[in-house]
Amino acid sequence: MTAITLTDIPVSEIDLSDTGFRITSPHHDIEHLTASISQYGIMVAPLVVSGQDKYIVVSGFRRIEAARHAELSRIICRVMPAEETRNAAMAAVTENAFSRELTPAELIRATALLLRFMDAENIAKNAASIFNRPLNTGYINTLAHIHAMPDSVLDLLDQGKISIKACKTLVSMDAQTQTEFLHLFSLIKVSSGRQMEIITWTKEICALEKLSLSQLIQKSPLGTSESDLPGPADRGLDHRDMSALGKQFKTFLVQKRFPALTAVKNQVRKQIKALELDSGLQLAVPENFEGLVYTMQMEFKNVDEFKTHLNRLAELVDNNDFKSLVDR
Amino acid sequence: MINPTRVFIDKDLDLTPEIEYLISKVKPIPETVADSKPVYDLINQADDPVGFAKKVLYITSNKGALIRQCPGTSYYTCCDYTILHCGTYCTMDCAYCILQAYFHPPVLQYFAGFDQYAAALEPIFHGDTVFRIGTGEYTDSLIWEPVSLMPRFLVEKFAAQDRAVLELKTKTVNIDALLNLEHNRKTILSWSVNTPEVIASQERGTASLVARLKAAAKAVSKGFRVTFHFDPIFLYPGCENAYEKVVQAIFNHVSPKDVVWISIGTFRFMPHLKAIIEARFPDSTIPYGEFITGIDNKMRYFKPLRIAIYQRLAAVFRQLAPDVAVYFCMEDEEVWMKTFGFFPGKPKALAHMLDRAAADRCGLDASLI
Numbered sequence: 282m283t284a285i286t287l288t289d290i291p292v293s294e295i296d297l298s299d300t301g302f303r304i305t306s307p308h309h310d311i312e313h314l315t316a317s318i319s320q321y322g323i324m325v326a327p328l329v330v331s332g333q334d335k336y337i338v339v340s341g342f343r344r345i346e347a348a349r350h351a352e353l354s355r356i357i358c359r360v361m362p363a364e365e366t367r368n369a370a371m372a373a374v375t376e377n378a379f380s381r382e383l384t385p386a387e388l389i390r391a392t393a394l395l396l397r398f399m400d401a402e403n404i405a406k407n408a409a410s411i412f413n414r415p416l417n418t419g420y421i422n423t424l425a426h427i428h429a430m431p432d433s434v435l436d437l438l439d440q441g442k443i444s445i446k447a448c449k450t451l452v453s454m455d456a457q458t459q460t461e462f463l464h465l466f467s468l469i470k471v472s473s474g475r476q477m478e479i480i481t482w483t484k485e486i487c488a489l490e491k492l493s494l495s496q497l498i499q500k501s502p503l504g505t506s507e508s509d510l511p512g513p514a515d516r517g518l519d520h521r522d523m524s525a526l527g528k529q530f531k532t533f534l535v536q537k538r539f540p541a542l543t544a545v546k547n548q549v550r551k552q553i554k555a556l557e558l559d560s561g562l563q564l565a566v567p568e569n570f571e572g573l574v575y576t577m578q579m580e581f582k583n584v585d586e587f588k589t590h591l592n593r594l595a596e597l598v599d600n601n602d603f604k605s606l607v608d609r
Numbered sequence: 610m611i612n613p614t615r616v617f618i619d620k621d622l623d624l625t626p627e628i629e630y631l632i633s634k635v636k637p638i639p640e641t642v643a644d645s646k647p648v649y650d651l652i653n654q655a656d657d658p659v660g661f662a663k664k665v666l667y668i669t670s671n672k673g674a675l676i677r678q679c680p681g682t683s684y685y686t687c688c689d690y691t692i693l694h695c696g697t698y699c700t701m702d703c704a705y706c707i708l709q710a711y712f713h714p715p716v717l718q719y720f721a722g723f724d725q726y727a728a729a730l731e732p733i734f735h736g737d738t739v740f741r742i743g744t745g746e747y748t749d750s751l752i753w754e755p756v757s758l759m760p761r762f763l764v765e766k767f768a769a770q771d772r773a774v775l776e777l778k779t780k781t782v783n784i785d786a787l788l789n790l791e792h793n794r795k796t797i798l799s800w801s802v803n804t805p806e807v808i809a810s811q812e813r814g815t816a817s818l819v820a821r822l823k824a825a826a827k828a829v830s831k832g833f834r835v836t837f838h839f840d841p842i843f844l845y846p847g848c849e850n851a852y853e854k855v856v857q858a859i860f861n862h863v864s865p866k867d868v869v870w871i872s873i874g875t876f877r878f879m880p881h882l883k884a885i886i887e888a889r890f891p892d893s894t895i896p897y898g899e900f901i902t903g904i905d906n907k908m909r910y911f912k913p914l915r916i917a918i919y920q921r922l923a924a925v926f927r928q929l930a931p932d933v934a935v936y937f938c939m940e941d942e943e944v945w946m947k948t949f950g951f952f953p954g955k956p957k958a959l960a961h962m963l964d965r966a967a968a969d970r971c972g973l974d975a976s977l978i
Contacts (some may be wrong), residue, residue: 485897539899542911569901571912572684573943609943 283368287326288360292353295345296335302373303342304383304390306439314347323348328359328376330369336360339369340376367398371411378413385445386438388412392421393428401425426452433463442466442523444473450480461494468503469527482534502529545570552606559593561586566606575607610814611635611700611756613666613717615651617642621670627758628668628721634756635666645669648716658714659889663700671695671720675729679746682905685939686953688872689960691740693730693775695720695759696748701780702813704890705841708747710882719753723762734770739964739973745778745799754783761786768793771974774869774967776836780815782824788831794971797869798828799836802859804851807843811895818855822862829867834970836869839922840938841876844898844914849921856925865930869970870963873922874938877909905939912944919948934966 300307327341338345339361348356361369374391377383383391395404395411401421408416427434427448434451437443443466451459462480471479487497498504503526536543553564565576577594581587597603611634618639622628632639642648648667655661675694681687697718698708708715733740744750744763754760760777767775768791777787778799787796800821803811808818816824825835837859842852859868876895883896900908909915919937926935936959937944945952953959961978968975 485894488894489897539911541899541914542901545911545913569911571901571909572904573941 283361283365283372285328285359285361287357289355289357290329290336290360291355292345292348294334294336295329295358296332296337297342297345297349299332299335299337300342301337302330302339302369302394304373304377304387304394305342306384306386306435307342308436308439309343311343311347311350314343315350318344318347318353319351323356326357326359328361328369328372330361330365331363333363339373370394370398374411375413378411383412384439386435389424389428389435389438389445392416392424396421396425423449423452431456431460431463433467434459437463437466442470444476446473447476447480450477458494461498465494465498465503465530468523469530470523471527471531475527475531479531479534482538486534486537501533502526542569549606552602555602556597556600556606559590561590562593570609611666611717611752612664613637614664616640616666616668617648618668619644619670622668622721625721625723627723627762630758631668631719631721631756639668645716649714652714652716657889659709659885660702662698662715662717663702665717667716667718668721669718670722670725675720675726676733676742682907682939684904685941686937686945686959687939688741688936688963689957690746691733691742691773692746693726693742693744693763694747695726695744695763696753698747699749700752701749701815703780703815704811704813704886704893705876705878705882705895707878707882709885709889710879711747719757719759723759726763727766730766730773733773736772737977738772739967739977740773741776741960741963741967742773743776743778743799745776749779749781750777750799751779751781751783754781754786761790764790764792764796767795770795771972772977774834774971774973778836778838780812780821782816782820784824784828788827788833792833794832794834795973797834797836797967797971798825799838800825801838801840802855803839803841803843804848804855806845806851811843811890811893818858822858825859826862829863834867834869835863836871838872838874838938840872840874842873842918842922843876843895844910844918849918852918852922853925856922856929860929865933867970868930868933870934870936870966871926871930872936872938873919874940875910875915875918877903877907877939880906880908883908904941915940916944916947919944923948934962936963 323344325344327344328339329336330339336358341358345356361372374395377387378391391412392404401418404411404421405416405418408414427445430448430451434443434448438445438448443463447466451462454462465479465483466476483494483497486492487494549566556564558564561580563578565578567574579590581590613635614637616635616637616639618628618641620641620643645667648665652658652662652665671694673694677692677694679687679690679692697712698715699706700717733742751760763775764787767773774795774797776797776799778801780801784798787798802818802821805818808815828835839852839855842848876898878896886893886896899911899914901911903909923935926933935949937948942952942954953962964973964978967973968978
């Protein structure tokens with residue numbers, strides 16, 4: 282057992298710049314926490330390691346930062362001896378993992394931190410008591426590979442703009458492509474499923490057209506003088522704008538990846554619209570136009586409505602738009 | 610080319626002349642095994658089991674059905690082909706090969722036992738219907754020719770009856786040992802063909818198109834009938850002209866009267882083959898065509914794109930070989946109608962069309978059709 286002492290220490294002697302044990306996001310809003318600490322003080326003492334002339338934070342970065350903002354001069358901390366770095370790393374993870382579920386980025390930072398002191402097999406064996414959840418060796422290695430990607434990956438994970446699943450796909454790519462994909466996901470906001478589609482289609486289009494990802498982005502709606510502009514946050518783009526950009530980019534990719542199918546789908550959409558079907562009638566074409574069976578669905582409330590729909594259906598038989606749609 | 614680094618043989622197999630011949634032709638001394646487990650284990654622990662398995666030969670007997678119906682798939686029209694199952698897997702390495710994904714893991718197996726095969730074929734040779742039988746469904750029929758007596762055995766067996774034709778389908782030119790055999794037109798030598806670009810980029814270790822066509826011409830000169838399979842056709846810029854040139858090249862080498870049938874089919878694949886191709890052929894873009902999920906859950910080119918290439922090819926076939934039976938492997942009514950203007954929709958209608966072609970060209974008993 283590590284000997285931990287409760288010590289009242291000057292805030293100025295705590296080195297917040299040493300983030301070696303940090304697993305939480307460095308970007309956060311501490312306004313509420315500052316107000317709470319000003320009013321009620323620190324409820325749970327931060328954990329620090331005594332260094333040569335400074336204390337190094339193990340757990341409680343936000344509390345200590347908020348304490349500084351609240352202009353507290355001294356706070357009570359739990360202090361671990363300097364030589365206890367391995368235990369400190371375990372404590373940094375455990376304190377967070379047993380108080381709430383770690384975010385994907387935290388899980389990656391935590392894994393990378395522990396890998397400095399033990400191998401993946403050892404972490405996997407003790408995962409339940411450290412992470413409060415099972416982790417297998419393969420997954421731990423994947424998380425380590427994600428951690429080795431360019432730094433922006435963790436920021437994007439923190440912002441929910443990229444999923445671990447998407448990162449896992451990027452891990453096998455070269456560093457340049459990883460950077461380009463991370464840049465792409467910094468510009469848009471899409472669901473995890475869409476991220477996978479975007480990675481797949483982008484990779485395939487680039488392979489087919491012998492383009493780099495940045496060249497493809499330049500050709501896309503994201504490319505409009507994008508390189509001359511500051512980042513999306515600096516441009517004042519909110520999540521709604523980035524979602525819209527994500528949709529536009531996906532549409533661009535679909536058109537490029539499936540040009541014939543997209544053209545036929547657009548054409549058929551127009552043809553169906555031109556039929557001006559009553560609201561209770563719905564025409565469905567064969568999926569991907571592979572099969573031969575069309576479906577007409579009818580909804581009605583009474584016999585009159587039923588008759589109206591039947592008459593409309595009878596008219597369709599001589600409708601040229603309908604004929605050209607169905608007799609393909 | 611069968612050139613294994615390890616050879617395994619079932620301990621229960623008798624050392625017949627068939628097996629002695631095979632062993633004499635492959636270099637490593639066979640290691641005796643009680644069952645297939647050590648072979649499977651060896652292949653499974655390789656980094657690339659699909660590639661590694663091409664170098665491990667397993668001599669065994671076929672414990673399952675020797676004669677099977679082509680599995681086909683739902684919805685699309687099948688030609689009701691019969692498979693003689695005398696080996697599995699292949700030593701060549703085609704990016705699109707379904708065998709990479711079909712077997713878990715793939716194993717280069719030689720199924721020994723002439724007596725067993727003779728007995729299985731007996732009812733067919735004395736039956737009241739005609740059969741088109743091939744050995745090229747789960748393996749390349751003629752990779753075995755340089756090391757095995759099986760192709761020769763089958764050619765001679767089929768020569769002595771008129772109920773069935775044997776189609777030996779290949780991407781090799783391994784026909785020399787067969788050329789002087791008495792075949793009685795009951796063996797069809799068959800080549801899977803593609804454009805020179807596709808062969809060079811996607812078919813590692815196969816013979817060139819020119820070599821295949823020269824081999825076909827040689828076979829015809831010895832009285833063999835031949836067939837060609839444009840399967841899989843790939844869509845890429847300029848593919849229409851390239852495939853047309855392949856058709857022209859075929860008929861520059863052989864006369865239409867010697868061609869029993871030609872099949873055409875665009876690339877289609879089980880979805881999980883894509884990851885295998887990406888891993889094993891990282892420069893290949895063949896899985897990135899404009900594919901949709903077909904009604905049989907295989908990935909297929911979007912139908913109008915398939916029809917467009919088929920129509921181009923059909924026009925060339927009509928011009929150069931109007932009397933040769935050209936058919937689709939696994940397509941539907943719309944594709945047939947838009948390409949050929951007819952659809953063999955009734956049960957066995959396509960089979961009947963091909964049986965008729967076999968009777969005409971190979972001398973099968975037409976009264977049984």
